Amino acid sequence: MKKLIALLLVIAMVGCLFAACASDGNNDTQPATDAPTESNDNNSDNTDNTDNTDNNESGKTYKIIYVTPSTASDFWSQIETGIKQAMKDYEAQLGVKIEYSITGPAEEADAEGYVSALENAIASQPDAILTATLNIDPTVPKAKEAHDAGIVLNFVNCGLGNGDEGDEGTHGEYYNEFYYCSNTTIGEMAAQAFLDAMAEKGISTDKGTIGMQMNMENAALDFRMQGFRDYMAEKAPGLTLTDTEYNDNDSADAQADAENTINAVGADLIGIYAGNNVTCDGVCNALRAANMKEGVVSIGVDSDDVEIAALRDGFLSAIIVQDAFTQGYKCMENAILTLVNGQNPETTKQVNCPPVVVNMENIDSEKIQFMMSPYVK
Template identity: 25%
Template sequence: MKKRWRVVALGICMAMLTCACSTQAEKEDTSSTQQNGEKKETAEEKAEKAKQAKLDLINPAAYGNVDGLELEKGTYLSIIGKGSSETYWKTIKAGAEDAVADLNKELGYKGSDKIKVVYSGPGKSDDVDEQVSILDEELDRYPAALAIAVVDSKSCEVQFDLATMNGIPLITFDSVGNYQGIMASVMTDNAKASTEVATHMVESLGDAGQVVVIAHDSKSLTSQERVNNFIAEIQNNHPNMSVAGPYYMDQIDDIKKTIAEQQLDIVPVEGQEFDEEQQTALDDAIAQITDEDIYNYILEMNPDVKGIFATNGDTTMQALTACEGKDMKDVVIMGYDADQEEIDAMKDGRIAGMIVQNPYGMGYATVVAEARCALNMGNEANVNTGYTWVTPDNIEDRTVQDILYAEK
């Protein structure tokens, strides 16, 4: 009997001990939360903070919300980008779709009454012909407003005239157009951003040395702004520095031809064509030249290069790959955008700095600008969607993490 009571007593003691430990753990957890002064964020709260951080970069601030935009039921908005598969363009699409979702929620539209936005872009980034074809198709749908990131500033003039004749308001985003009928431009301040890159490059190189400029295209006004302002800052204010280039990646056929001529040791004579045998050999050599060969050629032509400025994500990563392939790891590389590859390279210290634009905010503000056009509310001529200078030193900061690109 005594043995049985001992067992019962032991069980009671164990239960009390377990309960006490559990209560203590709960107290410690509660105490820890109180000491930290904040509760753990939910995924939804974190996403909402990141969204608001991007919208807060937009100036004027009115383009970061949908207040007062009472669009009609079933309104159709069209947005045409320069591409569709890259993270940058996907993030613009996500921002536009979220703006429309906010509009439908604000106005209580459901089902077929919902406002609609369609984002379209060439399968291959910067394909002028495909973008013009998409523009033709979208104009046939008579959207309430149409926004476009123009690849070639002269390629869409006929379509823009047609849009104006049919009362379709035009907005540009990412890349400004020079068409007179544009109602608003939603984009990064590329002049300011590229000048800031030049300033950081000067600091990194000690205000001396050669910088190579590699641009993603020669046609868009965005690329021209980035190139021209970067070069102007170096040439006008830093006499101990020099600039090589710019090398335009939409002119690679010319670069390939030069490389092939050097490989074959044939020199073109002005006013004369190569004979048939030479031309055949030249064509065969050109066909074998890769993008990697082009970047290697640029580095070989500039053996004293100390820094490289690249105007978008692709050119930034290709420049980095070429430098690493030639064991030129001391070359300071700075560029634009924030695809995952670039983020990883920056965390490793292989990219010194980059301008991170606000594509989510750009997509959102573009829808707001379109809505204002459809409602005849008037627009600001220029809507600045902001940017952030990101380096290996600040990339882990919460304020920076909130504005890095995220696909939806």
């Protein structure tokens, strides 16, 4: 009996000892792998948005439509290349599936065709629409319709703002995000490139006339021409700029306008500024036909095969090239992350993607070659 009592006392003392260890406030001996991992996940607000979506959204399918202003334009095709690259990257990264399609009129001048394409896209009830508008007024009610239908609407290059930078309060409630290139900056860079080319060719800024050509009047694109005018007025007030001639985005009409300018201005003509690639194509063709290289400067915007050939052959002095690939990439990237995370990852409604000046000094660099002729990697 005494041995049994002694055994019971020993068991009781051991039980008390373990109870005391369990109630100790020191957690150093506890497993530390689970709790810190959970804490890190809950405090990842400032990390990449994709970190929180891999497991939750993998396998989901999103329908996204690109409504382009022109299916025939090299520039809008470059935008689409960026869109497709982002789609490829994020399908692989997040494990989601993008049901992608493109629609739009053949030519930018077909405003009714664009609005109709946007209407049809909205009616198909996609998860997101990526688009650019050259006709703001008829697009605004369609943007509202898309917003009210719960569609993520992103603009690229040309949005709803009437100003160059755009006003985030200008119909900002109807779209999710806008990636663009400042048209005032384009105009200013074109003007400086013009002056640089004049200096290189030994042309005085004391006098002379510059022809001004653009595809169409547009509240946003007008800043591209006004930025050029304002810069020249400040830096070279002795130069005269013609009224802007518009060609409805037809290179043949642009060529005819350039030929008329060459004939009308005569010996006073020191060059031509063409505000978009289709316009510049016509200008380059006119200069090539007249064999005008020496004593004349020409500056274009955006890039295509005609412009690049003219630059290499000396009929074009420089091209102001927008990074169309990056604009398209960011536009699609933002749409995907907005859909996956349920909120826009950007902190501002509009993001500027600056252009670059392309001339014979840098045209063959790897960066410029990709910017002018992007491809899906």
